[in-house]
Amino acid sequence: MTRTKANLAASTAIATAATPEVRTVTLDAPFTRGETKIETVLVRKPKSGSLRGLSLSGLLNLEYGALETLLPRITDPMLSKQDIANLDPADLTQLGSEVMDFLLPKGAKQDLSQRT
Template sequence: MTTTPTNAKIAAAFTPAPGKSRTVTLDTPLVRENGNTISELTLRKPKSGELRGLKIPDIVAGDADTIIALLPRIAHPTITASEAEQLDFDDIAEITGALLSFLETKMKTAPASEAPTPH
């Protein structure tokens, strides 16, 4: 017998774990076609599958196309690519900083002998 997941179970599956998310308050809130306003986005730490087709160096470089492609995969509330394209420059810069903080956390906690070395 199969069971249907409840709304609470579905929501729990998409709720970021503590320390694995960053919340960004938007300087210029997004206004959806239905009139709803999004004033903050919670970004989940991306999993490898969510990075499919993207290059980590492009995220690090703050490439707008890459960030816009990634946001619908990891943002809560979920936004579309066209909504991500409407983000203000200051907001996309803040979001990029939040994404980079996921990488910094790992690099700061690695022992010096394991820290990445420049090539």
């Protein structure tokens, strides 16, 4: 039995979503691009090269311009600048929170979890 391209992509996405370097964000306000309804977005941990031209403080402060530049580089399906501009603010916050969590060192995450 041969796998179709869609089945292969789906199984790859599921396997990838289970790794700590990829997170799945379920959108509060799904949107349609062409004939495809986008309800979830995979966000992968950015490598240093993905951060070129960006300020880490801008990303950690969830600045729109920084997220608008970074998200197309690290999302699947790839979010365009137009997609990002039309996102519900809650969804932009969810995506930005995942980015922020990826950027925090382990020690900082432990400190935060001990304080709460």
